[in-house]
Amino acid sequence: MQIEWATINQVPTKVLTWGKTLQEAKDHIGENLNYIVCICGNPGIPDAYIEFLDEIHRRTNNVVWILSHAGHSVNNVTDMPLYEENKELYELEGQIKHKANFIEEYIPKNAKIILIGHSVGAYIILRLLQVPSIQSKVTKIYLLFPTIEYIGDSPSGKLFMRFVRRIFSIILLLASLFNILPVMIQTFILHIYLKVSDMPSYLLEPIRNFVQPFVLKVVLNMALQEMLQIRERDNKILIDNRKKIKIYYGAKDEWCPLINYYNIMKDIPDIDAKVCDKGYNHSFVLKSSLPMAALISNWMKEQ
Template sequence: MKSRFPVWIISHAGFSVTPKSKKILTAPQESNAQRIEDIYGLHGQIEHKIAFLRTHVPEGVKLILIGHSVGSYIALHVLNRAPDLPVIHAFLLFPTIERMSESPNGKIATPLLCWFRYMLYATSYLFLKPCPEIIKSFVIHKVLEKMSFKSELPLTDVLQPFCLANAAYLGSQEMIRVVKRDDDIIKEHLPKLTFYYGKTDAWCPIKYYEDMKKDFPEGNIYLCEKGIPHAFVLGFYQEMASIVADWINNRLPRK
């Protein structure tokens, strides 16, 4: 019999426009947005996730972390910084946890994000801020239509200058800070980690997978044989969800 689990999906702070009646993080007994240093940066994003889990997940609930791309890096550091959280496993999908700027995509993204992002800020505020929401919605709809991607959610935040600026800022920090693999964290938590690498992932070259297998031969480290791309959410989300659901249902202890 298959199990059912509650799911919490946590956006990166600043990647969507927060309603005026809400704060980025409501945590009266924990760190809130004002107390987290540089909340839109890599450090702040990690603390943001920890504060959410401590505040909004009921006490005593065992946690399974699922991180994609830099979310895998964040998941590792949640484990490291918050050992009190009852995390029983973490699935790290297409994990960008090392040498991001050296990857094929990183070599292109690094100068854009680190040197030219201020041009993006200026351009977005000049041209996107005054643009009516209906036009933004139409543009996004047409782009997603070309990609054969359907969404029931409003995605106009993608073209909000505030969100674009935060995404570019976080991306620049990733290029600078995600360099050396955190082997001490991985070694400490290896039994509760599952890594899933792509065969043709320009953010995580296959050499990164091979290095992981060599350095942690006893780990749960897999290479995708299904041709799923790094950005699986754009067309392979059902396949990826089925793989993770199978892992959860069939491989994790029930106690």
């Protein structure tokens, strides 16, 4: 795995690559390869997906790339366009443009693309399919725990709108106070949090990145845009691409309730959708990365 930084739609962006770096892809533009591109949920911190994508690369031997959402992974805050003056770069529509620009600039023209979208990443993928030059290269799409309709009406969406949005300023204040602490104390607190939450230790640095005030502001405001903008499901784009799409719903998902599965099967009976019977959570990368990677890889091999 390589860690790279690329400026995409004006925003310095973290990209993790397996199999080929961004430059190697440009140098071997004539090769007809499959590129697996994963679009994160929110927060869009690619480090949280390392174990998941490392296993997919090992099992499929395809090129695998994942990029952060704009402003969700930061190397140096001073290099980032100011949020207040550049909201269009960081909110939901800007994130969609950000991913489209990345694919158009870095994926070789003759390559085939397999897209994996987690949570709001699934919605972003459906929007990307409206771009003909991208849609024509996509051979398969996996939408995992997809928030592609009425996310604001989900149980977690209602909690966000009724409570979390009202305390944005308090959350940002607490983040600022945390970042004043010495690194040793920050690390101790995060170790305790990971231990109590039964999450792997490699998530410590991604979480430290997440609690930077700049990142939190971008994450929370993007989430608010999701609640307000993701409403009626785009059946046309799903129907037009249904032979490429496989959807995986959670059996108990507070962001994407099971009724969404029944509704889509009623509206598009021949779409390939499945309900998880293994107990994986919406945030599967926290505890179920390896079995989810095995599942997705097996689907790829079958097709």
